[in-house]
Amino acid sequence: MQVTGGCLCGHIAYEAIIDPARVAICHCADCQVNSGTAFGVVASVTENQFTLLRSQLKVYHKIAESGRKRALSFCPECGRRIHARTQDVPAAFFGLRVGTIDQRQQLIPKRQVWCQSALPWLGKLATIPAFQQQGG
Secondary structure, three states: OEEEEEOOOOOOEEEEEEEEEEEEEEOOHHHHHHHOOOOEEEEEEEEEEEEEEEOOOEEEEEEOOOOOEEEEEEOOOOOOEEEEEEOOOOOOOEEEEHHHEOOHHHOOOOEEEOHHHOOHHHHHHHHOOOOOOOOO
16 A cells, blocks of 8 residues: 655655555554553555655664664654664564554554553553543
């Protein structure tokens, strides 16, 4: 599936080809900290088909829970994470942050990974009062 997207401030723009069957919720501690919330949602970029259309990404290198060297890419202006890929392993998982994809409403997660790190209250979301906008 061809997608477009970018960061919060508009400094970064990209296009990519993703596999909508490989959209996942990741509960690893790195995704929790990096997203500033309970989990990350990522779409698998197909065969590294990611093209940066505007500006340059800032890259942070990290050893993931899996032990792999990961290159995490961000907008240098607003700090929004765009993607993560395994360093020096072109065929490894290349995860594009679903929140940065313009077509995100079409991308339904098909699996959850690193569930051993999932926050215990996630299963209770349906019982928490919900509002259409900020309020309450």
